[in-house]
Amino acid sequence: MSQDSAKGAMRIWYQSFIAPEEQRPYFERLQARLDLLKRPGTAVEIHGVTPPDRHFHALTEFRCADQCIRNALRAQSEGYDAFLIGHFQEPGLREIRGALEIPVIGLGEACMLWACSMGLKFGLVTINPAFLAWHDLQVAGHGLERRCAGVRAITADVGRFMAAFTDPAERDAMRADFVAQVQPLVAAGADVLIPAGGLPMLLLAELQPFLVDGAAVMEGLGVALKTAEMAVDMHRLTGVAAGRSGFYARASDGAIADFLAPRT
The missing domain is CATH 3.40.50.1860 (Rossmann fold)
Structure with missing residues (x-):
């Protein structure tokens, strides 16, 4: 050593x-x-x-x-x-x-495994609907289907995130989009919510502690x-x-x- x-x-x-x-x-x-x-x-x-x-x-x-x-x-x-x-x-x-x-x-594996120590079920919110099927396969690949309450998506691209890092109005709009998507996951039993991407994780990181109807939004970074x-x-x-x-x-x-x- x-x-x-x-x-x-x-x-x-x-x-x-x-x-x-x-x-x-x-x-x-x-x-x-x-x-x-x-x-x-x-x-x-x-x-x-x-x-x-x-x-x-x-x-x-x-x-x-x-x-x-x-x-x-x-x-x-x-x-x-x-x-x-x-x-x-x-x-x-x-x-x-x-x-x-x-x-x-x-990043995905680490966050999903940690979510299993924070709650019974987690939900994912990805950055674009194009990744919904990918995350379904990812959850299954890690053997966590029974711990996942579902996958939802906002609609964003890299350019929108870059704008949100410097424009408070765009940041607030994306946060509102995220909250709108997590509410069905909470209703489905998720007590941990994971922003599925480094971009949304960073955008929401400084809001900690961040709860939506009692469910914890993970600081995945x-x-x-x-x-x-x-x-x-x-x-x-x-x-x-x-x-x-x-x-x-x-x-x-x-x-x-x-x-x-x-x-x-």
């Missing part, structure tokens, strides 16, 4: 699916929020993808996942202690966790970051980042080399 590890210092690679230059207001606010939440000794470094995830389609998610996997392998080679996928849909999570020896945290910090602690304690007997079986060096090989 290094001297820095013994003192609790750690470096976390936060992988956004947004482009740093095109969406700078988001990146600056996100870095400030993570710096506020992190514990002493933790360094969180945000990285994006180019072009950003802006077309809300499975093909775009697949393209961004490719960049995400490559960045994850780079993060490990550069000595980061954990890789955090800061995109709720978390495409590439299985492949990355199977390829890395350091902890890999998915804090959940993901604290999960990553705990995962690093446990990795240092046990030397194990993931089980390797099945779903997250370790990728061979050859499989990784083939993935990183130049493409023609």
Whole structure:
């Protein structure tokens, strides 16, 4: 164990699916929020993808996942202690966790699992109806169908969120849209509400505590970051980042080399 590890210092690679230059207001606010939440000794470094995830389609998610996997392998080679996928849909999570020896945290998975410790059922509110089916599959993939009261959607795109970060009127309008969507989820039994995305999480983060008819709106960025910090602690304690007997079986060096090989 290094001297820095013994003192609790750690470096976390936060992988956004947004482009740093095109969406700078988001990146600056996100870095400030993570710096506020992190514990002493933790360094969180945000990285994006180019072009950003802006077309809300499975093909775009697949393209961004490719960049995400490559960045994850780079993060490990550069000595980061954990890789955090800061995109709720978390495409590439299985492949990355199977390829890395350091902890890999998915924003969606971390938030849904934490919600199960806060209440009996949770509900998701995604940023656009295009993601409704994706989240249904995501919930099922994590085996949480019986804990999910449903998935709802506001109608927004990246541009609307960028405006909301600087325009109080647009921010208030999006908050009202969110509340309108969560009320049916509360009626269906949700006692924890999750904004399904880094963009809405950041937009609503400063409203904490945030309750709608008694149901708690999760501060998901804090959940993901604290999960990553705990995962690093446990990795240092046990030397194990993931089980390797099945779903997250370790990728061979050859499989990784083939993935990183130049493409023609």
